[in-house]
Amino acid sequence: MRKIAKYAVAGAAIISMSFRGDNAGQVDMHTVSLIKNEGFRNSQVMNTLFELTDVNGPRLTGSQGMYTAELWAAKQLKKWGMQNVHIERWGGFGKGWQIDKSYIAMREPYYQPLIGVPRAWTPGTEGMLRGDAILVRIEKLEDMAQYSGKLRGKMVVLSTLNNETKPNFTADARRLTDEELHKMEMDNHTEEVATNLSRKAQPGRPRVNLRPQIDSFLMEEGAIAVLSGGRGTMGTVFTSNGASRKWDAKPVLPEMEMGNEHLAILGRLLDAGKKVTLEMDSWTSFITTDSTEYNVIAEIPGTDPQLKDEVVMLGAHLDSWHASTGATDNGTGSAVMMEAIRILKAIGAKPRRTIRLALWSGEEQGLLGSRGYVKKHFGDRLTMKLKPGQKMVSAYYNLDNGGGKIRGIFAQENDEVRSIFAGWLAPFADLGATTVTLRNTGSTDHISFDEVGIPGFQFIQDPLEYGTRTHHTNMDSYDRVSANDLQQASVIVASFVYHTAMRTQKLPRKPLPKVNKAADSYRR
Template identity: 50%
Template sequence: MQKIITGFFLSFLFLLQATAQDTVDIQIMNLIREQGLKNSKIELFAHHLTDGSGPRLTNSPGYNRALQWLISISKEFNFSNPRKEAWGEFGKGWSNEYSALNMRTPYFEDIIAYPVPWTLGTTKPAMAEVALIDALDSASIDKLGANIKGKIVMVKPANRPLNFPFQPLAKRYGDSSLDHLPPTYMFARSEIEAFVPYLKAEYYTKLYLAKKGAVALLNSNRGSRDGTVFVQGATSYAKGYAATLPEMTMSIETAMRIARLIQNKQKVSLELNVNNRFYNDDLTGYNFVAEIPGTDPVLKNEVVMLGGHLDSWTGGTGATDNAAGCIVMMEAMRILNALPVKPKRTIRIALWGGEEQGLYGSFGYVKKHFGNPADMQLKPEQQKISAYYNLDNGTGKIRGIYAQGNEAVVPIFRNWLAPFTDLGANGGVTLSSTGSTDHVSFDAVGIPGFQFIQDPMEYETRTHHSNMDTYEHLSIPDLQQAAVIVAAFVYNTAMRTELMPRKPLPKAERFVFDFDFPL
């Protein structure tokens, strides 16, 4: 009973202390709101990071265009020391410079298809018959035997009807569901340990296919429909993994039609013409980093961080994944730098490279500045960062935040969301955790790292890693709302008397995405 009473008293005392130092300055919140909603530069950031940069595959020309533009615009907005910062070796860059795929027999038709990143192109237009394989494995390849030579090989799609979309592709959360959201998917170590050998096996299977004389490989994936094509993959950025053969991804509708024709004894031939380019001059991976310097003589040496990942796949222009997060974080920085009251702590934005391959940019930054979770030998900077805020769930407005199991931040975050309930931030603070994006790198070394809860919109159903991930699928009003709320959270964190509360340090353990690739 004494332990229960003592625990209750300590919790109550902490709540009083948190309430005392986390009283929201409504005047500043209104200035943030006015700056973000009336003087928004969201469309400026959105256009240049999507239309202007193009796809932002790590170490590609599009990624480098985005880096240079971010540095330039940061200087215009008077951010301090905007720069690209190396995080370690990544590997080769890649871009597609031309591609065309069409059916020539039994009739002509242009096909919606996209080259898979880091795959080979064709040296000249190639016309060949299509050969189906049941699966991408050596047994299926051997089953076809000599019939593979000179053929365009297509992995047979599952023979199933597509479900009609009786459920809407886009949706928002209801107001009553936000406080108790279940944990979203987080990769388990066992899954990663199984997945990396799978990637290796897949690579050598494609190499085997090329040695058997296949002209190219075609596939469809993830149950895409209505012309939406999900384009991702290939391991050939990594040292020791030379590209094997041309590979393209097409819509599921086209793949199923080709499969039906072949299964009904009709010959299908395709013409393929792809020009891809690799970039080997600089294998280093880079993040974008900039600051707003703190003004308090003591607290300016402490840091509040915000960010999202800058890299994307290549089917679209990476608008919702994750130009949206970068747009919001850059706009939050602009809003904060326009305030008449300057932050006590330094505010630092970091936009990450290599996220799509395994959180490379953020984890490389964390190892460089804060420590490695494998041994938990932490660096002095780890004690000087208050929190890291991440945005990487599409274009939807912010409805709340995942507390990542940190009970002490819940009342603080509820207080910070309260002034923005009319904008849809209805106080949703869930203790649940979410994973598989860059805040996880910070959480792994005991730094409070948080991801905001966003309206799902059509992120998972249509735009995530697809050819539909373009400017047109951004909701500008939602991004404006998100920038206001991020700016408020970052400002309040920068002005607190104390650093944000921390969970107990995690035990030393290899980071879930820290794998040696190639194995």
């Protein structure tokens, strides 16, 4: 009963907002009904996710796995009847990289296999390497001197942190509460707010800016391998890149990122002056024959002669990190966006504007695929020189906050879309999606559109285990994902895209951003 009551209230609120001419968020309830039927009764989203994750494997940009995923997605989209399906080059990326073998263990004082993951773009040991471990703590550059002459032949346990693990009295997974959602909706932008609810602060990270100097120092001193990291517990390891993908990148040592407990065992033993020997056998390969990188593009062409050259876009990044199959980052986003366009095709939607799906690459390295695409078609965010295509895009919708169901949408400080989105959300109140927040959210591909003045939006999602267990970890696999959540998200995205494509006018736009030379450093 409570759900129905809430729905009624939300609906009433919306109706009063909706009928204001251009700002109306009227809903075509017949199509919503068709979308829900297809999305909940004939869902293919979990099968799509299975193919992208379990079957395909990790999808690090530049790896063979990313390329096979793009080819599979294009083939599948064609099968579903999409038009203009192709993989589209966005530019050069640098070296590709993948893991061919990964093994690490402590040999003394006793044998203990360790859970570790090679950091992306680091070389392998190319055979079994054994050596004494040494604890190296460098918080500032002056800390280096004490290790001079002590590292030759050593395996460096790099710890800048006091990683104390405590019993975990907080559940890994959670959903947003009514209170949190209300706060997002009502927030008045005078407070400091987190830009991304799902990604927690990462106090455990070493200072990235010292790493190039540390890397050079370790090489010069003759160390033979590095163990680093320490984010993640209970066997979960957070991963990232450990070297540059650039063609002229400086050589670095083989390096593995470790979970907290295993790094901590080594740290405690070494702190206590115990002899620790490690063994490591890792092989990684660099793909240097070709650095072409692609996005996957597919369309349902518009049918209104006046509007069919205008576009509504939806997308998600298909690339992942390398330690697992990137199920929630961002297999789920990719599968949901593919499912949303599949649903629209399956119900025979005849959109007035063209609907275009994009599956991006290079997101994890700085929104590279989407920025490349936007630069080619819509404009240059650094100079703010825009192309004619910029005016033709009504909106871009993105999904990249894990596998949680949609609870609403970030209006990205665009006041005029607020009531439109509220109207479009109204039919989904009983599915938990109720909130339009004016807040900006960052860190993923809608930014590439927003920064050249195209309305770009990211949905609010339940965090589930995204920040705690899956985001960039070795445990980001298919098991983490709930079918119900993905079906709900697919249906809501399909409806938003459809209504954007049918609306008489394009979505209202914010004032054009100013030229911002610093934009290049926006992310990582």
